[in-house]
Amino acid sequence: MEHYDLVIIGAGPSGYAAAMRAVDLKKKTLLIEKKVLGGAGITNGALSSKTLWELSRDMLAFRKNLDRYHLEPPKAVWKEIQSEVQKAVKERVYLLSNHLKELQTNSKYSQYIDFMEGEASIISDHIVEVETKKKRIAIETDYIIIATGSRPRYLPNIPIDEKHILTSDGVELMDDFPKSMVIVGAGVIGCEYATIFSGFGQTKVYLIDKGDSILPFEDPDVVEVIEKNLEAQGVHIHRNSSLSHIERKNGKVIYKLDFSDGHQETFEVDKALVSVGRVPNYENLWKEAVPVKMGQRGVADDDTRTSIKNIFAVGDITADINLVNVGELEGRYAVEKIFGSPKKKLVYENISTIMFLNPEVAGVGYNEKTAQEKGLNYKVVTTDYSTIARAVAKRNTQGFIKLLVTDDEDMRILGMRVVGEQASAAIQAVALLISMNKGIEELAECVHPHPSITEGIQESVRALLGKSILKSGLLKDKVNCYCYDCHKKERVMI
The missing domain is CATH 3.30.390.30 (FAD/NAD-linked reductase, C-terminal dimerisation domain)
Structure with missing residues (x-):
């Protein structure tokens, strides 16, 4: 059984950052990923959605500039937009994978880093089992970092099929711009997608907001500017409303809203996008013999350490702030805590x-x-x-x-x-x-x-x-x- 100083499960932003910090400290490290190097932070998360946003912003600015000169703007082509997003994702994945290969063939670093594609399971506090396409391998390790990330939250009363009723995972799989779309959830991600699709100018967007304003955690003056611009781009905000029913019917999405004043309304759109948060990926990750304690929103951790003294958790798997930069920060910090003493305590007050x-x-x-x-x-x-x-x-x-x-x-x-x-x-x-x-x-x-x-x-x-x-x-x-x-x-x- 091969032995490592550190095994990291998950090669998204936090896991990759942790692995690179372990290399800095000359620790023999195994990085494991069951899907795509870079994780959801690249493939269907921050990078892909922000590429969509950049393209949408360019299109909106282009349309406004042409309108200034009374010229008719061309329409964006979804397939071209989709292709550009895929190129951005591939560029980043290639960068990380090429970097990893260079590390593994460089005499200065090769003894400190291994990479394995497969599904990991924590058998005990010092044994990790990895199921690859060809075999099952048991690995011994001094320490473990869990960095398995998160996925979009599903609600039991919403029949998500990633075709008509989507999460963010299904957006880039669409065949074309929908003529109309309802977005369930008026938090950051919901408002970002409302901005994106209204910016391209080919989708009538409806945004369901259970309160009287979007982004309930922000100051009113900030919200006022965003709401004004969304509505100027044709977004209809269903204020003080809650979704009581949604279904697929004859290729359309039918949804019913209950409003705070007691009345109901039913609407029909081409697509629905469900944006109600994310949930941590931890199912089947450890055996019953490894009692990793869970909190309300993810793995419970104390300064990245879990209830098992040699197992740490970083990134979206925890109940901390779910951001790429925070995940990377936690990944590096956990490694420094395991093998030494961080120069400063992990704090979240100055997170941009x-x-x-x-x-x-x-x-x-x-x-x-x-x-x-x-x-x-x-x-x-x-x-x-x-x-x-x-x-x-x-x-x-x-x-x-x-x-x-x-x-x-x-x-x-x-x-x-x-x-x-x-x-x-x-x-x-x-x-x-x-x-x-x-x-x-x-x-x-x-x-x-x-x-x-x-x-x-x-x-x-x-x-x-x-x-x-x-x-x-x-x-x-x-x-x-x-x-x-x-x-x-x-x-x-x-």
Whole structure:
């Protein structure tokens, strides 16, 4: 029986990152994957859906530019879109697989990494069994990392067939753009797909929202911009509604909604997309002799360690934040914890996120809703994109920057949201300062390139410090600073 220092089950973003960190530390490692190298993060997750989003955004911009000159835009061809997405996926898979082959043939690294295609099962805390196409192999290991990811959640009352009623797994298998589509779920993924299909301009999109606004975890000013743009692109939002029935009938999808005011309505569309979260892949992964404890939303872990002292869990299999960058972070961290001592504790407060909407929304740390729930006093500044030269030059000034800091002399950064063009490019410096528990003074005097979106962050900081070029409150909805009192539950302009 071959022995390894570490066996990693799952070669998605978190598992692959863990394997590469183990190679750094010169540990004999086996990486196992039963499907495609790169996992759902590439094949039918972040990369594929974001490629769709990029193509959709290009098409929307193209249509708008032609409309400006009163020209008729051409229609996107689904097969071409589908082909481009597949190319993106293949490029990434090829990169990872080629890199892995180079590692295995390089004398510097080959003794530290093996890769096996097959389905793994944890027989005991130190034995993993792998069923390949040809044989079943037992492997001994000191440590195990579970990185098996997640899949779309199915609901028992929805007959998903991935043909008429789809999850995200079935989107790229479609034959053509549907003329109409209902999306069940108004969270991030549901809103992203609503943005994508409305952007191509060939699908009437309906979005089911159980509340009175989409993205219930975000601040109202952020939601307002996204809702306005979705509706401008023809998306119909079923507010305050719940799905009571859905079925396939004569090649169509029929769905019935119960509204909060008591009335019901029935609708007919070509396709339905179910986007109600994801569930961890853990079925048949370990035997009863290995009592890995489960939580409500995945494997229960304490700083990546499971209830079995030498078995760790990272990525979507856990109940932590289900994002590619978080999974990679956890994968590297788990390896460092197993074989040494990480330089810093794993924290999630400074995780940068991006929602691929119209416009994109980037965030880090607290928004106002979260800060208020925690009972914090804070200062906040909002700076409109129309004050930023780069946004003016791009002829797209829709959006704003919102920065939250503690209401004290230190003015430590609590969080930021950026809504608009190049939002994700503007977030990382603030994420670094949050992780360092720093204030905003460093950003105020930093010389930013001109023109750039990050200049808007600098102006926001200066406004909080009382030394901005554009003074708070003088230009309606341009630059405004407030204090929030958690006891009085009110904002006061400063």
